[in-house]
Amino acid sequence: MLKVRIIPTLLWKDVGLVKGVGFDSWRRIGSVLPAIKVYNTRLVDELILVDIIATEEGRPPDFKSVADLSSECFVPLTVGGGIRTIDEVKSLLRAGADKVSINSAAFKEPAIITQIAKKFGSQCVVASIDAKKGTDNMYECFSHSGTKATGKSADQWAKEMESMGAGEILITSIEKDGTMEGYDLDLIRLVTKAVNIPVIASGGAGNYNDMYQALDKGGASAVAAASIFHFTEQTPLEAKMHLAEKGIPIRNTTIV
Amino acid sequence: MSVCIIDYGMSNLGSIHRALEECGAEVFISEDPKDLATAERIVLPGVGAFKDGMKNLRSRGWIEPLKQEVWENKIPLLGICLGMQLLAEKGYEGGENEGLGLIKGSVKMLEPKDQEERIPHIGWNEIYRVNDDPLFEHIPDGADFYFVHSYHFIPADKKCILTRTPYCGNFVSSIHSGNVYGVQFHPEKSIPTGFQLLKNFLQV
Numbered sequence: 001m002l003k004v005r006i007i008p009t010l011l012w013k014d015v016g017l018v019k020g021v022g023f024d025s026w027r028r029i030g031s032v033l034p035a036i037k038v039y040n041t042r043l044v045d046e047l048i049l050v051d052i053i054a055t056e057e058g059r060p061p062d063f064k065s066v067a068d069l070s071s072e073c074f075v076p077l078t079v080g081g082g083i084r085t086i087d088e089v090k091s092l093l094r095a096g097a098d099k100v101s102i103n104s105a106a107f108k109e110p111a112i113i114t115q116i117a118k119k120f121g122s123q124c125v126v127a128s129i130d131a132k133k134g135t136d137n138m139y140e141c142f143s144h145s146g147t148k149a150t151g152k153s154a155d156q157w158a159k160e161m162e163s164m165g166a167g168e169i170l171i172t173s174i175e176k177d178g179t180m181e182g183y184d185l186d187l188i189r190l191v192t193k194a195v196n197i198p199v200i201a202s203g204g205a206g207n208y209n210d211m212y213q214a215l216d217k218g219g220a221s222a223v224a225a226a227s228i229f230h231f232t233e234q235t236p237l238e239a240k241m242h243l244a245e246k247g248i249p250i251r252n253t254t255i256v
Numbered sequence: 257m258s259v260c261i262i263d264y265g266m267s268n269l270g271s272i273h274r275a276l277e278e279c280g281a282e283v284f285i286s287e288d289p290k291d292l293a294t295a296e297r298i299v300l301p302g303v304g305a306f307k308d309g310m311k312n313l314r315s316r317g318w319i320e321p322l323k324q325e326v327w328e329n330k331i332p333l334l335g336i337c338l339g340m341q342l343l344a345e346k347g348y349e350g351g352e353n354e355g356l357g358l359i360k361g362s363v364k365m366l367e368p369k370d371q372e373e374r375i376p377h378i379g380w381n382e383i384y385r386v387n388d389d390p391l392f393e394h395i396p397d398g399a400d401f402y403f404v405h406s407y408h409f410i411p412a413d414k415k416c417i418l419t420r421t422p423y424c425g426n427f428v429s430s431i432h433s434g435n436v437y438g439v440q441f442h443p444e445k446s447i448p449t450g451f452q453l454l455k456n457f458l459q460v
Contacts, residue, residue: 003380096270120304123376251380
């Protein structure tokens with residue numbers, strides 16, 4: 001049986017690991033490489049590494065740093081932030097990424113998703129969607145690290161991304177991100193119902209039960225979380241034990 | 257043990273390189289088919305689409321030297337993920353395309369059996385033995401490996417099947433014929449069981 005995945009997210013700025021609230025007020029909380037080494041030994045299911053300022057600075061991903069980090073990473077790695085072209089995707093895959101996540105570039109040129117899927121397969125394209133509830137109760141997508149309104153609704157955009165060839169959706173609630181108040185279950189459910197590809201829930205995890213809710217009530221295939229692992233004593237392994245007790249299928253790390 | 261990883265522009269090579277080193281091999285990544293002659297083991301990795309994979313192998317001159325090492329010099333070959341799929345005679349990703357034909361069979365898209373089964377198949381799933389093989393020595397049935405794929409290998413001869421994985425009708429997750437091996441999952445990303453499998457491949 002396919003297991004749910006618990007995915008620590010490493011937000012990355014100038015080689016430092018950072019944490020923000022609501023996509024703002026970023027604080028440096030450490031270095032990326034030691035964090036990756038710790039997650040290797042803890043047998044996490046996957047890691048997501050996002051360069052949060054590449055798009056803002058209008059520069060491509062930092063391939064050299066990704067190569068350095070991935071050579072120490074023995075867990076599946078998704079890399080995002082600043083990716084605009086198919087050549088950049090190729091360079092990232094060569095640098096050691098297993099999947100790439102595309103956000104802002106897809107709003108500008110949705111066909112990039114199809115190009116990547118055709119060349120490297122759908123399984124390596126994650127469409128990352130950052131959304132926030134507007135005054136009319138619609139969940140609107142925002143690009144450029146949550147700064148640019150796009151006018152697209154999260155569920156419609158998720159469907160479009162799937163039809164363009166995305167293999168996975170990473171849905172992040174801008175309002176919940178970094179708050180540790182729990183995932184936005186309405187948003188997650190909206191997206192998991194809209195598409196048939198796997199959905200990773202992101203933004204707001206504060207405890208293991210929040211993860212359970214996102215998987216059980218939200219229908220997500222995976223949960224991503226940052227603050228909970230970096231700022232509290234809670235660990236991916238304990239999260240799995242908690243989920244296993246509630247009957248959620250988790251990866252068996254005891255059989256070796 | 258000298259291991260050649262084929263670089264045909266389709267892969268995440270860093271992690272398989274590091275993983276094989278961790279398993280005690282002397283590893284070299286090569287863009288030159290002539291290098292195969294010095295290899296004691298060959299690894300065909302791969303992330304990507306079948307059509308582009310074959311196109312790259314062909315345009316870079318890998319196909320004949322690879323077949324020669326495998327068929328005539330009997331060098332063990334391990335195909336990983338797309339690398340396993342390319343071993344087939346035919347693939348149906350992006351139209352019908354000819355594969356390497358090193359193991360008889362074809363590659364088709366996974367077919368979900370219910371709404372719970374989303375494609376691509378991404379994440380950790382179990383392997384269960386169909387035929388015993390040294391490649392899976394010290395790896396128990398039910399061990400989880402990391403998968404990320406939408407297509408699967410359908411071997412013509414069931415004797416080639418080493419393991420199956422419970423998803424989309426129990427697809428074939430690893431194969432073996434002669435000195436050619438293929439695994440649909442990523443051993444290099446599946447510590448610690450995946451490293452055991454790589455060590456076993458160095459021993460076969």
